Structure formats: C-alpha cells, structure tokens
Amino acid sequence: MPWLSLGMLVVVPLGLTLLPTRTTSPRWWFAFAVPGVISLWLPRGAVSITLAAIYLAGTLVLITLAARHFLHHKVIRPREIALYTALATPSIAALALVAERSSYELFGFNLTVLSLTVAHFHFAGFATAPHRLSGGGLTDSRNHCGSNQRSPRHWRRTARLLPR
DSSP states (O other), rough: OOHHHHHHIIHHHHHHHHHHHSSOOOOGGGGHHHHHHHHHHHOOSSSHHHHHHHHHHHHHHHHHHHHHHHHHHHHOOOHHHHHHHHHHHHHHHHHHHHHHHHTTTTOOOOOHHHHHHHIIIIIIIIIIHHHTTTTOOOOOOOOOOOSSSOOOOHHHHHHHHSSO
C-alpha cells in the first residue's frame, strides 16, 4: 500500500504538471487523492468505500479535462492519445478501488486482481503517458521516421522473423 499511496500522492500530481491542459496545477488533486489514500489504509467497509468514491469523483474530473481538450482541439494524434490515456487511466484505477473496498468482484475479477489493477493503472497507465508527452518517444505525426521511430524497413525485417 505504500507504493500505491506514492502513485496517488506523487506520481499523478507530477504527471499533471506535464499535461498540456489548462488545469496543470496539481493542488486540487490532493483534495481527492488524500481520501483515496486513507481508504487504502482502512479496513473494507462503508467509510473506506465513501473515501474511495471521493477519489473516483476526482478521477472523473480528469476525464472531463480530456473531453474538454478533445472538443477544443478536435485532433487525434499520438500525443493526444497519450494525453487521453493519461487522463482516463486513474478512473479505471479508482473504479477498481471502489469495487475492492466494497468487496465486490467487478467484472468477475477477484479482490487481489482488483488491488493490482489499482496499482497498475496508476503507474503503468498514468505515469507512462506523461512521459511520452514530454518527449519520451512520441514524434510529430508528420515526421514518419523520427529519431524515436523505427523505419518501415526495420519492421519488415522483424516481421520475417515471426512464425507464420
């Protein structure tokens, strides 16, 4: 649980500062993240469910930011896909957290899998996308063979190695 708390209280706010949205100040995030972290440390029950639901509400704000960005720019390039992924994955984690705290096997997944989903969507889901936005691998869509992209010839050579 300490690692998950780190994701909610450190990784997400740091990632929010990298996002090209109008609300890049991470201060508002703590009003939602702190109840979510507290819900992790409490036993399952009504209080932890309520606190996890507060966190879920905060993650829905992130989805609203994604929708607002899309409606304003109306473009889907790799950078926008990374942005929308970053803003949506905490909601998946929060939904899994609410289900886990209420001992509900969401979509048939047991509570252990739901706990792992919460961690996974904070670190792998959210943290990777802002890294990609900050130049860690995405090139402009007009640059088809940028420095971080493999050439089509490389992919043809690689495809020959795959079993048919």
